Amino acid sequence: xxxxxxxxxxxxxxxxxxxxxxxxxxxxxxxxxxxxxxxxxxxxxxxxxxxxxxxxxxxxxxxxxxxxxxxxxxxxxxxxxxxxxxxxxxxxxxxxxxxxxxxxxxxxxxxxxxx
Amino acid sequence: xxxxxxxxxxxxxxxxxxxxxxxxxxxxxxxxxxxxxxxxxxxxxxxxxxxxxxxxxxxxxxxxxxxxxxxxxxxxxxxxxxxxxxxxxxxxxxxxxxxxxxxxxxxxxx
Numbered sequence: 001x002x003x004x005x006x007x008x009x010x011x012x013x014x015x016x017x018x019x020x021x022x023x024x025x026x027x028x029x030x031x032x033x034x035x036x037x038x039x040x041x042x043x044x045x046x047x048x049x050x051x052x053x054x055x056x057x058x059x060x061x062x063x064x065x066x067x068x069x070x071x072x073x074x075x076x077x078x079x080x081x082x083x084x085x086x087x088x089x090x091x092x093x094x095x096x097x098x099x100x101x102x103x104x105x106x107x108x109x110x111x112x113x114x115x
Numbered sequence: 116x117x118x119x120x121x122x123x124x125x126x127x128x129x130x131x132x133x134x135x136x137x138x139x140x141x142x143x144x145x146x147x148x149x150x151x152x153x154x155x156x157x158x159x160x161x162x163x164x165x166x167x168x169x170x171x172x173x174x175x176x177x178x179x180x181x182x183x184x185x186x187x188x189x190x191x192x193x194x195x196x197x198x199x200x201x202x203x204x205x206x207x208x209x210x211x212x213x214x215x216x217x218x219x220x221x222x223x224x225x
Contacts, residue, residue: 045214048213105160106157106159109157
């Protein structure tokens with residue numbers, strides 16, 4: 001298995017632009033997680049899905065952020081409009097089931113820079 | 116203070132030495148997990164210990180859990196330069212929030 005796949009690996013955009021991050025979880029995993037990591041705030045859970053349904057989105061910072069999971073093999077995290085403070089590394093992870101019952105497999109991350 | 120708090124924040128040792136990192140938490144847990152993150156990479160799961168377990172081994176890793184003290188420790192024996200990374204503990208807080216600590220930055224000098 002190729003593991004969790006994220007694209008793009010790097011994204012540089014100007015403030016105000018829309019940014020879409022993509023994630024393909026490991027086949028057979030039914031839980032998917034989006035995280036954001038910065039030096040200031042560490043690693044934060046933004047949202048997680050179980051069986052394609054958003055279970056907890058309380059970590060999503062504001063309405064500019066939205067996430068979708070149209071099917072079991074694909075998820076997107078969208079920021080519109082983007083701001084410089086959104087600059088961070090965004091990780092996607094998947095697991096067999098549940099929030100902490102099983103280990104999570106992380107993707108390589110997308111490094112987002114908003115200028 | 117932040118839950119899943121690792122201690123120390125940074126640790127520098129020589130290759131071959133043992134490294135011990137600690138993690139404290141405040142709520143009851145079902146399990147606690149340790150992850151490693153190499154610079155610029157995603158996190159890699161190391162080990163999961165359930166609340167009814169006191170100790171678990173995986174290769175050179177040894178994890179202990181003391182639910183009465185709400186703490187866990189990760190021991191890496193015979194460290195190698197390749198063990199240089201950040202190490203995080205994570206558990207579910209009350210209210211089902213998954214929280215990672217700030218991590219311990221381990222540097223193993225060759």
